Amino acid sequence: MAALELEGRILVIDAGLSFPEVEMPGIDLVLPDFQYLRDNQDRVEAVVLTHGHEDHVGSLPYLLREFSLPLYGTKLTLALLEGKLEEHRVRDRARFEEVAPGQEIHTGPFTVRFHRVSHSIPDGCALAIDLPAGVLLHSGDFKLDSTPIDGRVTDLQGLAEEARRGVHLFLSDSTNAEDPGSTGSERLVGPVLRDIVRDARHLVVIACFASHIHRIQQAANAATQAGRKVAFLGRSMHQSVQAARSLGFLTVADEAIVPIEEVEKLDPSSVVVISTGSQGEPLSALSLMSAHEHKYIHLEPGDTVVLSSSVIPGNETAIHRTLDGLYRTGADVFHVPIAPVHVSGHAAAEELKFMLNLIQPRWFVPVHGELRHLAHHARLAREVGVPADRILLVEDGDTVEIGETVRKGERVSAGMTFVDGLGIGDVGEVVLRDRRKLAGDGIVVVVVTVDAHSGEVLAGPDVINRGFVFQDAAEPILEEARHRALVSLKECAAQGVSDPTVLREHIRTAVRRYFFETTQRKPVIV
């Protein structure tokens, strides 16, 4: 998410979300912190969207709870969004403004031109926005696929026109800046899938992202060419297939499709299942298959499974576990790197340099990636002649002042807002720290009832443990802890201490010391 200010108005560019990292236990989703927009609520003009991926549109259902806004995006981007907003019951808070690639729109003081770029979802765009000092060009997520599946290449002429106008500031996708060379064309994957399906003797399952319409198209083509039917599997797969088919982005004949519930009854060699779950998501169709727990698909030796996807950083463990499970079923498994069943949707180093040469920006800010990706993209920019002092590395919360010169401004409130169940933002760093601590060594609860007047122990101490030590081993340890708590209470009584807070701290210290001596662990003690 980026916010662009001009003449007192704010244009929001994309509004994505990310998925929790390992050290965010229990968290479902990670949103950008909307505080800056909240503080400037009256000045927010509109949201412009580059494409329909979750990391670019995923926080809109939450943003629209607080804001009622126009959304500018291409046909497929808005179509994929529509269902999500309806699910969250905020569809009426957004005014959809459909934009065709190549079109220019005006909203408040902003003039924005949308230029088509190729990516791993159709209908993606770069954005050119007129500013007093010249054009701000935002690449969106892109690659330079010269032979895209839909024949719609990145609009190099349109981009060149912006360059001739003079791109004052260029923001460009850094995801694959570490990868040398050029990213292969999406078209390379088709023949690989076709050969795998043709050679398969039994059931074939191909897993990919639900929004990767061109991949789905190629998987469906491979099925059709081998005389097989297609069954789609997974809720998001059904949604995006339906949207893409109705808008003409995906061509699969009705008679080529069978419902997933019927696959069991068919000859396995007559069908290809196209499924979600390529990132090893715990309850996804593919994970369930790998654990032999899927309702409809029961993999067996002779079946074929293709993970037509990359490994998104952070998902390595989940994907490896899914792969091991799939192998355990006896199925033949194809995945990167052992088979070329995937190409990336992001430009690699040579494409990024080509783009920088085409655009020849006066100032450059690499975007979209971890700091190491941005740093590499900056290195590439220096290699093609962008002066080092005209490249700014920015992170969440940094602002950039765009005048004749471009420089970092004051930082603003930014960061992550956690979604956990129904709660948005009620779980913060403190709660997460508690959760990590609970996870690390568990918790021990000591309960004792003391007469407020006499100091006499009326009940307990009871000592209860969760996640600290196992039952059998626990008994003697917890018994001793009970004893220590009692001793500690007696010491307090002898000293005439009766303040519950002080008593509590005494017991806690005594018990904590004992646990650490015995186990070198530090459970949370309540």
Add this chain to the structure above:
Amino acid sequence: MAALELEGRILVIDAGLSFPEVEMPGIDLVLPDFQYLRDNQDRVEAVVLTHGHEDHVGSLPYLLREFSLPLYGTKLTLALLEGKLEEHRVRDRARFEEVAPGQEIHTGPFTVRFHRVSHSIPDGCALAIDLPAGVLLHSGDFKLDSTPIDGRVTDLQGLAEEARRGVHLFLSDSTNAEDPGSTGSERLVGPVLRDIVRDARHLVVIACFASHIHRIQQAANAATQAGRKVAFLGRSMHQSVQAARSLGFLTVADEAIVPIEEVEKLDPSSVVVISTGSQGEPLSALSLMSAHEHKYIHLEPGDTVVLSSSVIPGNETAIHRTLDGLYRTGADVFHVPIAPVHVSGHAAAEELKFMLNLIQPRWFVPVHGELRHLAHHARLAREVGVPADRILLVEDGDTVEIGETVRKGERVSAGMTFVDGLGIGDVGEVVLRDRRKLAGDGIVVVVVTVDAHSGEVLAGPDVINRGFVFQDAAEPILEEARHRALVSLKECAAQGVSDPTVLREHIRTAVRRYFFETTQRKPVIV
């Protein structure tokens, strides 16, 4: 760890450990389950070691608490082990039996020949063990480096001799079975490090595994050739450098070394720091540097950091975080894949096929790797002509009966034993499940004192939360939970229920239902 039985005696091959995965919170180390050896305590003859890596010798300090055993290994393997066993005060429980590569040893009914193999630690061996049906050959961890740093290539002639004797069963390293082609020679890394150090204008830090003596040698050479001193950093680095230097495996002159404490006082351009922490371990020297928290090394723009290492699966997130932190310091950072600063120590597909062709085993069991690696190695074996029905895929706990034919036997007790602080094996799946649950949604403790006779509430209910909701948001939720608990108690009283277990369950259900309605979270409720 593998156990080989012959004439009623048991020979243990390697005794490694692994590191906890994400879903093992709080766990420090993961050991193999020793139960089978415990059950057959009198029959254990000895341990033979292929090489000195943690995943091959790391559980010996724990095994030796229960067993007093002879350990057969090469010079460096035993030297690296010595310090570890002393730290754990079990050195006297092991009888060290040093073996030179090429040598044959006899212990009980076992005859074992050690054959040198090249790997990412010096002094590694394959093991050939005579069995009635022929030779059992265990490859150890290996690659076929034709130009190793120490000039000591894999003993192909020795292995060929075993093949001529007739290898009945071959167990071979599968780690890199998914990688096409051949793994590059360790020697390729030297010139890369040399160029980086030569071109650096300021401090250089090179991080690698402490046991990777040849890498350390090449890093030290690069420093010396650029006229720089070397400073070693990290406890395990100091230990292994000392052992390797004293045995002649590492050649760094005394005058080329400066203590790490003195680096601050030196001209940064006159020193190379060789450090541990290449896996992003949280408290390692490199992690501290990346967070600007290291005692002696304060990175700044112009400094150079090299991660001369691979990414071990499971460490991706930690390494990426460390990399981002290093970039944030402004240092130039070199790592795979953007610079060829590392080669693997394991044979890739072509080498594995070469080995299978050389050995021509009658039966084949791929070892050392996740199931997907074993499955790929099996595929490679089929490609070079090993019949599919003579390849066995085995996992932890499987046994293999080696007669004229080789087949799977009954499974035995096996699995993982967790080390947490001082506890070994007292944390099991139940405790881990509790910890994961605690981490997911936190815990709520409800305390209420009820008169056993009258059913009257004497104190409370008090409701305490850890890791469930944050303080500000928590108050109204916890207040309502208190109310629900009270209502639930009154309902029980009205029904004449006074059994504490039933009361407890009633309160728990009421509170749990309320929390789920309000937050869709399921904290542990005590």
